[in-house]
Amino acid sequence: MNTDNLNINFIRIIGELGANLGLNRSVGQIYGLLYMNDEPLSLDDIVIKLKMSKGSVSLNIRELERWEAVKKIWVRGSRKDFYEVNPDFINVIYKRTNIRTKKILNSFNSAISDFEKNNSLSKVQKERLVQIKKIQGIFQSISNNLPENISLNIISKLSSSLSVLKSILPKK
Amino acid sequence: MNTDNLNINFIRIIGELGANLGLNRSVGQIYGLLYMNDEPLSLDDIVIKLKMSKGSVSLNIRELERWEAVKKIWVRGSRKDFYEVNPDFINVIYKRTNIRTKKILNSFNSAISDFEKNNSLSKVQKERLVQIKKIQGIFQSISNNLPENISLNIISKLSSSLSVLKSILPKK
DNA sequence: TAGAACGTTTAATACGTTTTAAACAATATG
DNA sequence: CATATTGTTTAAAACGTATTAAACGTTCTA
Numbered sequence: 299m300n301t302d303n304l305n306i307n308f309i310r311i312i313g314e315l316g317a318n319l320g321l322n323r324s325v326g327q328i329y330g331l332l333y334m335n336d337e338p339l340s341l342d343d344i345v346i347k348l349k350m351s352k353g354s355v356s357l358n359i360r361e362l363e364r365w366e367a368v369k370k371i372w373v374r375g376s377r378k379d380f381y382e383v384n385p386d387f388i389n390v391i392y393k394r395t396n397i398r399t400k401k402i403l404n405s406f407n408s409a410i411s412d413f414e415k416n417n418s419l420s421k422v423q424k425e426r427l428v429q430i431k432k433i434q435g436i437f438q439s440i441s442n443n444l445p446e447n448i449s450l451n452i453i454s455k456l457s458s459s460l461s462v463l464k465s466i467l468p469k470k
Numbered sequence: 471m472n473t474d475n476l477n478i479n480f481i482r483i484i485g486e487l488g489a490n491l492g493l494n495r496s497v498g499q500i501y502g503l504l505y506m507n508d509e510p511l512s513l514d515d516i517v518i519k520l521k522m523s524k525g526s527v528s529l530n531i532r533e534l535e536r537w538e539a540v541k542k543i544w545v546r547g548s549r550k551d552f553y554e555v556n557p558d559f560i561n562v563i564y565k566r567t568n569i570r571t572k573k574i575l576n577s578f579n580s581a582i583s584d585f586e587k588n589n590s591l592s593k594v595q596k597e598r599l600v601q602i603k604k605i606q607g608i609f610q611s612i613s614n615n616l617p618e619n620i621s622l623n624i625i626s627k628l629s630s631s632l633s634v635l636k637s638i639l640p641k642k
Numbered sequence: 643t644a645g646a647a648c649g650t651t652t653a654a655t656a657c658g659t660t661t662t663a664a665a666c667a668a669t670a671t672g
Numbered sequence: 673c674a675t676a677t678t679g680t681t682t683a684a685a686a687c688g689t690a691t692t693a694a695a696c697g698t699t700c701t702a
Contacts, residue, residue, distance in 0.1 A: 513648080524648095525650075525652085528649060529651095532650095549647065549648065550648070550649090551648085
């Protein structure tokens with residue numbers, strides 16, 4: 299069985315999901331296709347099924363390889379490369395999100411050091427600097443404590459600690 | 471005192487930070503400028519300081535108003551609108567992130583319901599569907615338990631629960 | 643009431659990113 | 673060795689978003 303029976307709509311939606319994670323549509327669509335296909339697919343298969351250009355698929359599939367979202371596999375008797383999805387979807391998203399966290403952290407760091415070079419800050423500006431540094435510190439500690447990989451299990455735990463948190467918060 | 475003494479670099483960096491949060495550069499820059507300026511600024515002030523067009527500032531400042539990142543204030547004796555920053559930077563980011571979480575959740579929901587319409591799923595495809603539904607469930611519960619507002623205090627707590635989590639995880 | 647001072651809207655432009663088609667390089671095959 | 677098969681690179685085109693300049697409507701002021 300293959301993905302031909304799948305509504306192409308599904309692929310479209312996974313594409314949008316990708317876009318919301320800061321990727322591009324095509325990358326998401328390719329992942330979606332592979333995720334839903336029983337068998338690994340070759341570059342040409344993807345070209346045909348998604349009606350994309352060969353160049354684009356080549357480019358985007360390497361992007362997917364880079365985060366270990368797909369794996370190149372060898373199929374006996376074929377010269378083609380085949381691609382197999384990493385079904386650990388949550389981890390793929392997680393890694394992606396971590397990269398973004400680090401980018402944000404970098405922005406903070408540059409902003410702070412740039413700011414500190416200035417030796418004629420007003421009272422308000424000094425306060426703001428203190429504030430930003432606090433935020434940076436927290437982001438930094440979150441980033442440091444983020445595990446390499448994450449499972450659904452771990453997320454569930456986090457999620458429940460979140461609900462505990464909510465119960466102790468003052469009601470709005 | 472005003473922001474003239476600030477390296478324009480700082481504004482640039484806050485712009486990039488905004489971009490990493492899925493905004494556009496200008497929105498981030500305007501926020502950065504107001505964040506660092508002792509006094510509220512008028513639309514024209516911003517136009518001059520950031521060398522942006524009036525239309526663009528008008529558009530983007532309304533965007534900032536929409537998430538309560540800035541507030542329009544009235545200055546006695548002036549016909550102009552002035553804008554004051556909401557210095558609760560972390561909350562501004564937080565709200566923004568929540569919106570994105572909801573978007574992702576929507577993608578999941580559409581993908582799942584689209585998927586379920588198909589009545590000839592293979593074994594693998596059924597497994598994948600189960601997996602996706604689990605992920606959706608967790609995202610949903612996180613989204614439900616997210617507080618309306620968040621303080622540095624709360625984030626610190628979350629951050630420390632994260633480090634506890636790390637300590638119980640198997641070492642990679 | 644005429645003109646100035648504002649902020650908003652709009653249509654055109656600029657810009658960056660994605661996507662393509664085609665040229666290319668490398669490898670396998672007959 | 674010539675050709676076919678495959679993936680990659682590249683330059684150009686297509687596309688969507690951001691930005692601008694200018695027109696506009698409103699409100700204030702003299």
